[in-house]
Amino acid sequence: MKDILSFKQKRAILTAPCILSPGLQVEAKPGEHWGYPFVRMVMENNVDQILLPCPESMFGGFQVGLQRDKHGIDYYMSLDGYQEHCMSLSEKSVQVILDMQSGGYNFIGLLGVEHSPTCAVNYMYSRQGMLKRSGIFYGLLKSGLEQQGLSITSIGVNRTYPRKALALLKRTLSHS
Numbered sequence: 001m002k003d004i005l006s007f008k009q010k011r012a013i014l015t016a017p018c019i020l021s022p023g024l025q026v027e028a029k030p031g032e033h034w035g036y037p038f039v040r041m042v043m044e045n046n047v048d049q050i051l052l053p054c055p056e057s058m059f060g061g062f063q064v065g066l067q068r069d070k071h072g073i074d075y076y077m078s079l080d081g082y083q084e085h086c087m088s089l090s091e092k093s094v095q096v097i098l099d100m101q102s103g104g105y106n107f108i109g110l111l112g113v114e115h116s117p118t119c120a121v122n123y124m125y126s127r128q129g130m131l132k133r134s135g136i137f138y139g140l141l142k143s144g145l146e147q148q149g150l151s152i153t154s155i156g157v158n159r160t161y162p163r164k165a166l167a168l169l170k171r172t173l174s175h176s
Helices: 036-044 073-078 082-102 136-147 163-174
Strands: 010-015 048-051 105-113 123-126 129-132 154-157
Touching (some): 010 036, 036 048, 036 163, 048 105, 073 082, 073 123, 082 105, 105 136, 154 163
Parallel strands (some): 010 048
Antiparallel strands (some): 123 129
16 A cells, blocks of 8 residues: 555635635636636646535525525525525535645635635625625534644635635745
């Protein structure tokens, strides 16, 4: 059996799926590919992208989830079963990440989407205005990773103003 310490580690970024597939978002505009500069930068640096699940699209099945209306954090926090759904997905994701790490992956970053009630890294809109907090799924995921001793740089992509996130991604890639 190959010595587990002798293989070369693979670098990877955990990515919200709508960065690669904008159609998963509620307000996808035809031809809008706001996530592609992030995808391109990651690929140009020979880093793999591991797509995380999309809790909003999956909740109630894809037929329902892909046809959902736009809602904020208050709606999702009160939606019966949604927090449990996010918890289940985050626990499964943490286990997959740990298994992949055992198989040779070094996770150097996590890309989320700001203002998403589910996948925000730092900021989201609410009835009370802008809140500084993670989305439901990303908060659970980051907490689960930290409980396992994994601290991964989190990068929140603002679709309208992506420059800051692109600069942070560039620094993260160059230091890994």
